[in-house]
Amino acid sequence: MQHIGRSVAFPGHALGSGLTPTSAKELGLLPGTPVGTSLIDAHAGGVGVMESVPEAESKADLSDEEAICRRMVLVCGTSTCHMAVSKNKLFIPGVWGPFWSAMIPEYWLTEGGQSATGALLDYIVENHAAAPLLANHAASQSVSIFELLNKILLSMAHEQNIPFLSALSQDTHVLPDFHGNRSPVADPKSKGVICGLTLDTSExxxxxxxxxxxxxxxxxxRHIVEHCNAHGHKIDTLLACGGLAKNSLYIQEHADIIGCPIILPRENESVLLGASVLGAVAAKKFSGIHDAMKSMNAAGKVVHPSSDPRVKKYHxxxxKIFRSLYEQQLSHRSTMAQALQ
Incomplete structure (x- = not known):
């Protein structure tokens, strides 16, 4: 077996003497420009948003070390990574980790995830009979398909005079495991379920x-957050970045369903900001990752859960139905396995 290295360095650790003359010329930078150890994109996104907490949302009774352990970062794109840190080693069934200093030095990283989120929404929309018509209408209005769908839902809620938009889905339930379940049941055989289909092909x-x-x-x-909290975490605040974080309906539904405020960072490109944090530490502009995060992270909008008790009761x-869909699937799987013996 060939070794690719013998030393392990914290994120942001300066490497060698910086850029070589050849590399600097190719990149259009100066020789000796500091080069630091990097992170995978999701972890860089976490570094780019974890300290993006406005003063109004900060908890004065907690130390910085305790406060950061109450947060979970959602990097929402094709899939979604759910990342939280802790000072103690927390083993959580069905969730990746704990990883020592994998994202923030000297903290243990817990990483849950959903393998298809943005990809699932694309699949649902693009494979529906109304998709071509919807795409044409969106193009004619110079908006995205998802912006148009959000407008249609607002119009439907108004037309039907329902108490809140979420109630439109009362007869339709989705288990989103179309690409298995990464967390927290960690079941690659899990399948997606849609309950409540009709012959309706309209927009x-x-x-x-x-x-x-x-x-x-x-x-x-919500299942991931509850599962992590049941095994030692105390998550009560979410921070979201990535493409799906730009969808206002997506973020509001998450806040209402999980019952936590969701903080959106001021910077749109959180992964790039996280990489910049690492570079700033490698260049000795800050004493460490945490100090750099507190200086370079900045909060944007904060989305709070609905205060209407009917919304909480509904979700x-x-x-409960969401959880039961998976339990029913396990029962069906067992029934068929016995039939094939």
Missing amino acids: KYLALLYLATIQGIAYGT DAKY
């Missing part, structure tokens, strides 16, 4: 499927 019905899918993804995140009921 409005596609909007309902889209809403129910967003909610299914959010129930999955608690749908969450």
